[in-house]
Amino acid sequence: MQAVRPGRSFLSDEDVLAWRPAIPESGAALSWNLLRATAEMQPSQRELVEAISIPEFADDNLHALVDRVQELVSLRADWDSYGADRVKPEAALHAIKVYSLLVTEDLPRPHLVPTVNGGVQLEWHLQGVDFEIEVLGRGRLDIFFEDDASGETIEESLLSVREYDRLEVLAKEFARRAIPAS
Amino acid sequence: MAGGQSPVPDDPSIPDDSLAYRRITPHWVHVDELNPAGRLSSRAFQDHPDAVSVALRIELVARNLGPADLLSGWDGYGVVSLPVAFLRECGLGVVRDPTSGEPWHALVWGNKSPGTRKKLARAATWIIRPGD
Numbered sequence: 001m002q003a004v005r006p007g008r009s010f011l012s013d014e015d016v017l018a019w020r021p022a023i024p025e026s027g028a029a030l031s032w033n034l035l036r037a038t039a040e041m042q043p044s045q046r047e048l049v050e051a052i053s054i055p056e057f058a059d060d061n062l063h064a065l066v067d068r069v070q071e072l073v074s075l076r077a078d079w080d081s082y083g084a085d086r087v088k089p090e091a092a093l094h095a096i097k098v099y100s101l102l103v104t105e106d107l108p109r110p111h112l113v114p115t116v117n118g119g120v121q122l123e124w125h126l127q128g129v130d131f132e133i134e135v136l137g138r139g140r141l142d143i144f145f146e147d148d149a150s151g152e153t154i155e156e157s158l159l160s161v162r163e164y165d166r167l168e169v170l171a172k173e174f175a176r177r178a179i180p181a182s
Numbered sequence: 183m184a185g186g187q188s189p190v191p192d193d194p195s196i197p198d199d200s201l202a203y204r205r206i207t208p209h210w211v212h213v214d215e216l217n218p219a220g221r222l223s224s225r226a227f228q229d230h231p232d233a234v235s236v237a238l239r240i241e242l243v244a245r246n247l248g249p250a251d252l253l254s255g256w257d258g259y260g261v262v263s264l265p266v267a268f269l270r271e272c273g274l275g276v277v278r279d280p281t282s283g284e285p286w287h288a289l290v291w292g293n294k295s296p297g298t299r300k301k302l303a304r305a306a307t308w309i310i311r312p313g314d
Contacts (some may be wrong), residue, residue: 009280019242030232071314072209079207079209079211080205080207080209080230080254080260081207082205082230082235083230084230111212111214111223113209113210113212113223113225114209114210114225115225115228116225116228116229116230117228117230121223121225123212123223125212125216125221126216130300132224137272142296144296144297144300146296146297153297155295155296155297
């Protein structure tokens, strides 16, 4: 179980699944306002909503990422012109959850890109250091870390949230190498 | 091929000096203060389901077509190119896979690890940037 951080509350996977019936098959009604409103309408889920939180200093990043998630889940199938799958809402929102676990004042906002099999990838690229996390659903993460200067490459898969402590280690390592003041 | 692995499919009739074009959705391009011209995500070269689709320049030229023709119906998308020789240097193979709508279509086979995808993204040359 991840420690609860002080600050604004956010969403759990269970919330996302509970809300999924509200997401139409085509087009996206998945929005920050919808999610917040739904949370407020279902008091029984507040405990879950409180399970993840993001510090106030990351508020702008959070809103930008939620906007990006909304954009990604709005993509139609074949968005890459080569038959890509639609982005799975649970993958997109789980990507934000992953970000919430890593956020520090040093770590910049990641880029969020869709993957052809319905996942979402968080990416950081700074000073020749690459840190990429592919989120395919609610558990498994595929990680790529490479430092051009040292030639060090790490490729790992984390199969469940119980292994996510490793993420924090790699995020700190990324910040240490890519952000000189860290 | 070491380790008893199957050889990567490759068509030697496709010359090394040919180019492979790939359409690029703007969702795979990061634009920020560090990359004002845009940085291509390695995810642009992910198999789906088993290979990466490209268009062969030699097949386009044979039909008096060019990379801009790949964007018909795909407004806002871009096109990058990679030399076939480079794909082969990465351990990949290229095989023609013509379709009724895209007779120039080909598939890039072989293992595209995250490191290989990064190499492809870095080596790709912009022919048409998204939105141009």
